[in-house]
Amino acid sequence: MTEKLNMSFLYAKLSQLGFNQDYIENNVLPSWWSDELNDKPTAVLEWAGYISDNFNLELKSLLREESIKFNPPPKTKFKGQHSSNTDYFNAARALASRVAELIARSTVDVDFIPLPTDVKEIRAEILVNSPKINLDSLLQYCWDRGIAVAYFNNFPQKIKKFTGFVQLQASHPVIILSSSRKQSGILTFDLAHELGHLASGHLEEGILIDEKILSDDESGLDSSNDAEENEANKFATYLLLGNCVDDLAHKEINSVQHLINWANKKVRENPTVNVDSIILSYAWHNDNWGYAYNALKQLDLAISNDQQTINSYLADRLDWDNFNDETYEYLERALGV
Numbered sequence: 001m002t003e004k005l006n007m008s009f010l011y012a013k014l015s016q017l018g019f020n021q022d023y024i025e026n027n028v029l030p031s032w033w034s035d036e037l038n039d040k041p042t043a044v045l046e047w048a049g050y051i052s053d054n055f056n057l058e059l060k061s062l063l064r065e066e067s068i069k070f071n072p073p074p075k076t077k078f079k080g081q082h083s084s085n086t087d088y089f090n091a092a093r094a095l096a097s098r099v100a101e102l103i104a105r106s107t108v109d110v111d112f113i114p115l116p117t118d119v120k121e122i123r124a125e126i127l128v129n130s131p132k133i134n135l136d137s138l139l140q141y142c143w144d145r146g147i148a149v150a151y152f153n154n155f156p157q158k159i160k161k162f163t164g165f166v167q168l169q170a171s172h173p174v175i176i177l178s179s180s181r182k183q184s185g186i187l188t189f190d191l192a193h194e195l196g197h198l199a200s201g202h203l204e205e206g207i208l209i210d211e212k213i214l215s216d217d218e219s220g221l222d223s224s225n226d227a228e229e230n231e232a233n234k235f236a237t238y239l240l241l242g243n244c245v246d247d248l249a250h251k252e253i254n255s256v257q258h259l260i261n262w263a264n265k266k267v268r269e270n271p272t273v274n275v276d277s278i279i280l281s282y283a284w285h286n287d288n289w290g291y292a293y294n295a296l297k298q299l300d301l302a303i304s305n306d307q308q309t310i311n312s313y314l315a316d317r318l319d320w321d322n323f324n325d326e327t328y329e330y331l332e333r334a335l336g337v
Contacts, residue, residue, distance in 0.1 A: 005063065007038040010048060013068055017091045018159035019055070027154060027333055028054065030326045054330055056094035070094050074167065075206030091159045095334075096152055096176050097167060097207060102331055103148050103314065104169035106322045112146035112172055115199040119235045122199065123242060127272055133240050134274045135188045135306055139313045142195065148174045148317070149191065151310040154334050165209040166194045173198055177310060183296055184304040185276035189236055191310075196235030202228045240277040244270050248278075248285045256294045263295070276301045311335050 011021045028051055037043040045063075052059040058069040070090050074097070116122050122141075123133065130137035142149050155161050155178075164177045175194045177187060190210075197208050210229075237245050244266055253259045263278040276296060283292035315337040320328055 005041040005044050005048075007044055007047075010044065010051075010062065013062060014051075014055075017068060018156045019091070020156060020158075023156045024051075028330065030329055050326055054095075054098055054327075055091075056098050073097055073207065074169075077203070077206070077208045092155055092161050093165075093207070093209060095155060096162075096165065096178065099150065099152050099331065099334055100148075100165075100167045100174040100176055100207075101169055102323070102327065103150055103174050103318070104167075104172045106318045106320065107148050107172070109319070110143070110146045110148065110172070110317065113144075115145060115195070117199055117201070119196070119199070119238050122195075123239055132272055132274060133242075133277075135184060135191065135309060138188065138191050138195070139310065142175065142191075143313060143317060146172070147195070147198070148172070148314065149177070149310055150174070150314050150335060151177050151187075151307045152334060153178045153180060153307070154336070160211075162209050162211045164190050164194050165207055166198050166203055167207040168203060168205055173203075182303045183276065183280070183293075184301060184306045185274065185280040185296075187304075187306045187310070188274070188277065189240065189280065192236035192239045193232045196232035196239070197228065200228070200231050200235060202232070237281060241273055241281055242270060244273050244278065245281070248281050251282060251286060253282065253286070253288065253291060256291050256298065259291050259295045260298060275299065308336070311337050 011024065014024060015021070029047070030050070033047070037047075048062055049059060051057070052062050056071045056073070058071055061067065061069040071094075073090075073093060076093065116125070126133060126137050126141045129140065139149055153161075161178060163179050164175065166173055166175045175191065175198075177190050177194070179186060179190055181187070193210070197203055202208055241248070247266065251262070253262065259279060259282065263275050263282070266278050267273055267275050276299070279292050279295050279301075283289045314335065323331065
């Protein structure tokens, strides 16, 4: 341990991983903390143990004059292009993995029922209890099957982030969605994509992380040739669209209003499909995101509260009594519930 343990020392060390002081003070310090404790080694040591738990850090390396080490994560499978700064990407994984661990711990009464491997069977099961395939019906299906779903995007600004992941925590699946995009259809696709990884057997243990599902330049789904990614994309597309998917490729659309009219026509033909899923899937197949986003704006579907919707399902199912006061407060901040 350093000869004089204080908060300045810990702030300096944590900044090396992208955790700046503002982030720590606003998101991690417990409400009972005061500046008077900053130079009291006993209090600082207690807080160091608390933050090492929630950041998945090796406590010994945090307290000493050496590089901070992350605790060994569950076996991890990455998707997408990775930052050359692996510590920054590991920081996001460590934060989200801890949130998934806490969620799994507090939903122990939820039993996982393995998924069918046939997407058509899953689609049919969802439609037994819901008239449409949308975010609400997917969330209800996941929870009915014992798959916890959360939205977590409370990361420091400068660390490398990901779009979503699925983690097996003691055989209890947890899906974390992290996209900053506001369109309902995108979050719905992301959830269907992660569900596709799980149903297709891509995750045998540990964590599977998708750094990107939609590309940064909004040109569609990640163009990686990875077979598992392609399989998850196809699963998600059929789950959301059913047989409508056959009509999307190379569709000639000459205006935003034409796209809206055509999407509404397809929904009338198949009421189980959401109009925003049609519009976004058209954009993916035809590389025309300008028309798609303008169509969503005209239909008032460009901005939604679906991030809060995801966590409202979660909050109702968490056993908050499983947490001590500090962990309760941390998870409440992390999830915005």
